[in-house]
Amino acid sequence: MARPSSRRIPAVLWTWYRGGNFRGFQRQVEGPTVQDALEGALGRAGSPATVMPSGRTDRGVHARMQVISLRLPEDVPPEALPARLAPHLPPDVGLCVARRPPGAFHAQWSASGKEYRYHLTLGAPPPEAWRPYALDVAAEAALQPGHRVTPERLEALLARAVGTRDFTAFHERSSPQKPRTLQTATLRELGGGLFEVRLEGAGFARYQVRYLVGSALKVAAGLLSEEQWRAALDAGAALAGFKAPAHGLVLWEVRYPSAVDPFGPDERLHPPGLPDAPPFTGAPPG
Incomplete structure (x- = not known):
C-alpha cells in the first residue's frame, strides 16, 4: 500500500x-x-x-x-x-x-491594505438583530454627559484623520511608531439610526481603529476639544481618548x-x- x-x-x-x-x-x-x-x-x-x-x-x-x-x-x-x-x-x-x-x-x-467597518447608532438604540454588533452611542457611559452626536459632526472629524501620519496618539505602544496612511474615512447610514464608519488604509496599529472612532465620538460629544483632536493627529499630542468597544468592529476586507x-x-x-x-x-x- x-x-x-x-x-x-x-x-x-x-x-x-x-x-x-x-x-x-x-x-x-x-x-x-x-x-x-x-x-x-x-x-x-x-x-x-x-x-x-x-x-x-x-x-x-x-x-x-x-x-x-x-x-x-x-x-x-x-x-x-x-x-x-x-x-x-x-x-x-x-x-x-x-x-x-x-x-x-x-x-x-x-497584503497591500485593509478595510475596517465600525457600526454604531446615533439617536436610537440598535435594532434587535444589530444589538450585539453596534455601539449605542446615546447609552455609552464614556460619552456622558455630552452633547448629542450628529452624523455630520462625526463624519467631519473622521475626514480630518485621513492622510499619512504616525497616529501615535491612537494606538497601543506595543505597535511600532511609524507613519501609517489612512486612505479614506467615511460614515454611511444604514437606516433606523444605524451607521457604519468605513476606514481604509495601508496598515493599522493595534486598537488604532477603535481609538480613532471612539475619540472622534468623544470630540463630537463635546467632551474633548477639536483643538485637542487636531493636535493629536498632527503632532501626536497625548489625548484622553476613548477606545470604542470591540463588539462594533469588523475586519471587512483584506486587499x-x-x-x-x-x-x-x-x-x-x-x-x-x-x-x-x-x-x-x-x-x-x-
Whole structure:
C-alpha cells in the first residue's frame, strides 16, 4: 500500500467569524480563540495544519474577511475544505473560499491594505438583530454627559484623520511608531439610526481603529476639544481618548496586489457562504 505523501503545498482560506465568543484570533493559554477553532477543525477533518492570518484581531472583534495562509498535504484539495470543515467548526466561524494561492503569496506579508467597518447608532438604540454588533452611542457611559452626536459632526472629524501620519496618539505602544496612511474615512447610514464608519488604509496599529472612532465620538460629544483632536493627529499630542468597544468592529476586507490576489472581484462583492446577517451586512460599495 502506498504511503500518504508528506509533501505540503501552500493554500489560502477566506474565513469569517463573529468574535463575541472568542478571546481574539491568536491562540492563547486561556481560550477559546478563532485559531483554536480553525486548527481544531483541520485536525478533526484529517488535515492538521498551522494557520497564519493576515493579522490578529482582538477579543470580541469580528471578521467578514480574514485571510489565512497554511500548508496542506498535497493530496488534500483545498477546494474541499469548506464542506469538510463545516461539521467541525462552531457556528460563529466559517469559510467562504479555499484554494491554492497564486505565486509567492502570504496572507500577511502580501497584503497591500485593509478595510475596517465600525457600526454604531446615533439617536436610537440598535435594532434587535444589530444589538450585539453596534455601539449605542446615546447609552455609552464614556460619552456622558455630552452633547448629542450628529452624523455630520462625526463624519467631519473622521475626514480630518485621513492622510499619512504616525497616529501615535491612537494606538497601543506595543505597535511600532511609524507613519501609517489612512486612505479614506467615511460614515454611511444604514437606516433606523444605524451607521457604519468605513476606514481604509495601508496598515493599522493595534486598537488604532477603535481609538480613532471612539475619540472622534468623544470630540463630537463635546467632551474633548477639536483643538485637542487636531493636535493629536498632527503632532501626536497625548489625548484622553476613548477606545470604542470591540463588539462594533469588523475586519471587512483584506486587499492584495492584482498579481497575487487569490480572490476575484465577484467573490469580494458577493462572498460565497457568508451569512447574510449582521455584522456582515453593510452599506453598498461606493
